[in-house]
Amino acid sequence: MNGNRRRPTNSIQVNVLARWIVAVFFVGLAGLFFVYLKNQQHAVGDQARLVEAAISEIEAKNDALKARITAMTSRGALQRRLDEGYLRLEPIRDTAIARVTPPLPAEPDGVLRTASRDPDGRFGAGAPLRAVSR
Amino acid sequence: MKGTGIRIGIICGLLALIFTLFAWRLIDLQVAQHDYFSLIAAEKHSIRIVIPAHRGRILDRNGEELAVNIPVRTVTADGTHIRNPETLAALAAPYLDMPVKELAEKLTTQRQYVVIRKEVSEEKAQDLMRAMDKAGLKGLYLEEGAIRSYPNSEMLCHVLGFVDYSGHGIDGIEKSFDKELSGQDGYRMIEHDRKGREIVVYRGQEQSATDGSDIRLTIDMGLQAIVEKEVDDAYKEYHPESASAILADPNTGEILAMACRPNFDPNHFNDAKPEQMRNRIISDMYEPGSTFKIVVTSAAFNEGIVDENTRIFCENGHFSYCGKVIKDHHGFGDLTIPEILMKSSNVGAAKISLRMGDQSYYDYVRAYGFGEKTGIPLQGEISGLVNPPHRWDKLTKTRMAFGQSIAVTPIQMVMAMSAIANGGKLMKPRLVLSEGEGSAVESVPPVRQVVSKKAANYIATALQRVVSSQGTAPLAHIDGYTVAGKTGTAQKIGAHGGYLEGRYIVSFDGFFPADAPRLAGLVIVNDAKVGSEANYGGLVAAPVFSRIGGKAARYLDIQPEAAIAMAQSGNADTASSTAKIR
Structure with a gap:
């Protein structure tokens, strides 16, 4: 009569099971995340390829346009248009030239300046300042 | 039991053997033959694509573009990707400017790489790709490329040169600096x-x-445009065989402008004839005529053989020497050195040369750079022809004194005149200022001191009188500036030797402002069709020099030396003296 009346059963160890479920879940999640990242990597790679192609196309177009502008503004082209009468050279009247810098010779720095001829030295360094009336 | 144990042992042994074989094969594949199989795998999926380098531009000293690249595409086809060649051909033909039938034939292939069309413009190529995407077609692909373009067409063509179909330089700067430009x-x-x-x-x-x-x-x-225009005008006016002009900075040897006629368009170099493509300034040699008198006079003065007080009797225009007669256009009596240059006396120059030793005279000719290449970085330069003294006959030295029995190139002649202008220093002609972004612009030392500063200045002063109403080149005068220079009128030599009657190479070689030279220049007109009485350096080449110099002075804003009024009165002298020029 003193015997154990509990039936002999295989008990489920919930803790262990839960640990395994959680571990498998995280491993699975990591796997999915890895696949997701890999896909993202490919998608971004494709985007990068498309952007590179677009940049390359724009650069090429830009270069083509620059070459066209250079051709259209070249001396030969401008001379041709001048000869054809599309352009006209208008002499600049001496009174329309404003000399804002003192005349400097071209030699020292290699920069060639136009409209800086000032034989009287009126605007050279040390020239007196004068009031300008309009 | 015993039999069972043996069977189990045999099976285990077999299994072990099988696994061993598998393991061995695995090691063989993964380790022993790893490189081989990696290569096969890489060949299937990996390719090496070329990233083309852009060819460098050629710019003038102020950054103006002279040679640029225009991006173009090469359209290629992969036959294995094309499902319906006819449909693709019908779509692509208008973009490629090709007949549909011809394109369809090209697209009907199983080859993986077929070049369909080269040099398709960027716009058309991209439009074609968009149209194909829209229609869901594939099989055509684009490759990057570029063509070389020269925006100024014929201008400066002999200096720039051109490139071949593969983009490598064939002539001019394109050839000389091909390595630097190619990248x-x-x-x-x-x-x-x-x-x-x-x-x-x-x-x-x-x-x-x-x-x-x-x-x-x-x-x-800016200067090049001026020179081109004037050379072009001279070419149209005188109908010569050729015309050339060059402007240089006598102090640095920098070439500022260089033009020849006939010329060609480097954008269409296939249409050009060989004579159009020749840069005559470096590859043609000619007898310089009287311009060469600067050599004998400066050399004799430098050696102390003649001085400021020396007077040479010019035999009244007829000097018999070794059975031959050397003539002047006018009969002159006693002339000083400046007068010999001013009047361009052949007799005077010949008699000065006779005072010099053969070897000494030859050494001066060579010291001025004649008989050797100047080293200008262009293809096809020749050294000219200067015979050593042991090949001279008794007349050679006297002939050389006034520019016969010697052959020079225009570039040598302008460098010699630059030496007179800059105080006796022979400069190496310089055509390239810098290579690449940020490279230093270095000054180039002179090649050598040919004559003393005193001798050079003496000759330079004498040459100013050439461009006076008493000299041979009053038409080389430039308003507001003192010009120094020398005319040259040399009879042309025929293909089989001997001089050609009535055919001349005329030139003017000079510099200005005479006291502080900024520009040295040479104008040569080869066989102008103007008649013998007008075919002189002073009448044909000097006015061209004057026009170039006048415009160049305004462009460079060179401070005038003389008042305009004085210059104008000088012009009146010039006009009255024109008739006297010979």
Whole structure:
């Protein structure tokens, strides 16, 4: 009569099971995340390829346009248009030239300046300042 | 039991053997033959694409573009990707400017790489790709490329040169600096998917392209345009065989402008004839005539054989020497050295040469750079012809004194005149200012001191009188500036030797402002069709020099030396004296 009346059963160890479920879940999640990242990597790679192609196309177009502008503004082209009468050279009247810098010779720095001829030295360094009336 | 144990042992042994064989094969594949199979795998999916380097530009000294690249595309086809060649041909033909039938024939192939059309413009190529995407067609692909363009067409063609179909220089600066301009192509290892698209994630080793350096020339296109215009006008007016002009900075040897006629368009060099493509300033030699008198006079003065007080009797225009007669256009009596230059007396120059030793005279001729290449960085330069003294006959020295029995190139002649202008220093002609971004613009030392500063200045002063109403070149006068220079009128030599009657190469070689020279220049007109009585350096070449110099002075804003009023009164003298010029 003193015997154990509990039936002999295989008990489920919930803790262990839960640990395994959680571990498998995280491993699975990591796997999915890895696949997701890999896909993202490919998608971004494709985007990068498309952007590179677009940049390359724009650069090429830009270069083509620059070459066209250079051709259209070249001396030969401008001379041709001048000869054809599309352009006209208008002499600049001496009174329309404003000399804002003192005349400097071209030699020292290699920069060639136009409209800086000032034989009287009126605007050279040390020239007196004068009031300008309009 | 015993039998069972044996069977189990045999099975286990077999299994072990099988696994051993598998393991061995696995090691063989993965380790022993790893490289071989990696290569096969890489060949299937990996390719090496070339990243083309852009060819450098050629610029003038102020950064104006003289040679540029225009991006174009090469359209290629992969026959294995084309499902319906006729449909694709019908769509693509208008973009490629090709007949549909011809294109369809090209597209009906199983080859993986067929070049369909080269040099398709960027716009058309991109439009074609968009149209194909829209129609869901594939099989045509684009490759990067560029064509070389010269925006100024014929201008400066002999200096710039041109490139061949592969983009490598054939002539001019394009050839001389081909290595610097070309740069270095790069590459990228990529893997692609079944559709041929790059898998960016597996992008491999990459070496970026190194673009070619820009070459900045010493040429100033403002001056070049002036020179081109005047040479062109002279060519149209005198109908010569050729006409050339060059402007240089006598102090640095920098070539500022250089033009020849006939010329050609480097954008269409296939249409040009050989005589159009020759840069006559470096590859033609000619007898310089009286311009060469600067050599004998400066050499004799430098040696102390003649001085400021020396007077040479010019035999009244007829000097018999070794059975031959040397003539002047007018009979002159006693002349000083400046007068010999001013009147361009052949007798006077010949008699000065006779006072000099053969070897000494020859050494001066060579010291001025005649008989050797100047080293200008252009293809096809020749050294001219200067015979050594042991090959001279008794007349050679006297002939050389006034520019016969010697052959020079125009570039040598302008460098010699520059030496007179800059105080006796022979400069090396310089055509390239810098290579690439940020490279230093270095000054170039003189090649050698040919004559003393005193001798050079003496001759320079004498040469000013050539451009006076008493000299041979009053028409070389430039308003507001003192010009020094020398005319040259040399009879042409025939193809079989001997001089050609009535045919001349006329020239004017000079510099200005005479006291502080900024520009040295040479104008040569070869066989002008103007008649013998007008075919002189002073009448044909000198006015061209004057027009070039006048415009160049305004362009460079060179401070005038003389008042305009004085210059104008000088003009009146010039006009009255024109009739007297011989």
